[in-house]
Amino acid sequence: MLAQLATNCHQSNCTGHIDNTPAYYIFGGIGAVMLIGIAFAAGDSAIRHRITTRGVAATAEIVKVAPRQFMRDGMVRLDLTLAVTPPDGEAFEAETDHTFPITALPQAGWTVPVRYRAENHYRVLVSGEAAPPAPPPAAGPAAEPAGGPAGGPAA
Numbered sequence: 001m002l003a004q005l006a007t008n009c010h011q012s013n014c015t016g017h018i019d020n021t022p023a024y025y026i027f028g029g030i031g032a033v034m035l036i037g038i039a040f041a042a043g044d045s046a047i048r049h050r051i052t053t054r055g056v057a058a059t060a061e062i063v064k065v066a067p068r069q070f071m072r073d074g075m076v077r078l079d080l081t082l083a084v085t086p087p088d089g090e091a092f093e094a095e096t097d098h099t100f101p102i103t104a105l106p107q108a109g110w111t112v113p114v115r116y117r118a119e120n121h122y123r124v125l126v127s128g129e130a131a132p133p134a135p136p137p138a139a140g141p142a143a144e145p146a147g148g149p150a151g152g153p154a155a
């Protein structure tokens with residue numbers, strides 16, 4: 001009888017209600033994880049805004065491209081390794097990600113405008129469209145030989 005009373009007391013929390021403490025832990029844990037995720041997303045958005053508005057503008061050459069995520073709307077998020085050339089100072093390498101339309105995917109060797117934090121080169125954001133490298137300059141007309149055109153007499 002005492003064992004039965006102890007079992008009933010545990011299940012009903014000695015108040016006549018069913019003990020649903022595990023549900024509180026589960027839903028509380030899910031809620032806490034969601035709040036932490038929202039806080040990180042808001043912080044990341046604020047940092048991106050700060051770099052976009054106050055960051056140093058530079059040009060970067062794409063060193064490496066790796067697909068990260070294909071999206072339904074015809075966009076692809078790519079992981080990029082960039083060789084950033086600041087307006088003044090020494091070039092540095094950085095990694096970032098950016099979303100591009102599937103019809104305009106950049107390749108290694110292309111250039112892209114970027115912005116970065118002057119005090120911390122760790123965060124680099126792509127700030128414009130990628131462009132293929134400029135074609136080499138066309139060869140101009142060949143210089144005439146010293147004797148005149150086509151080997152004729154010099155004037």
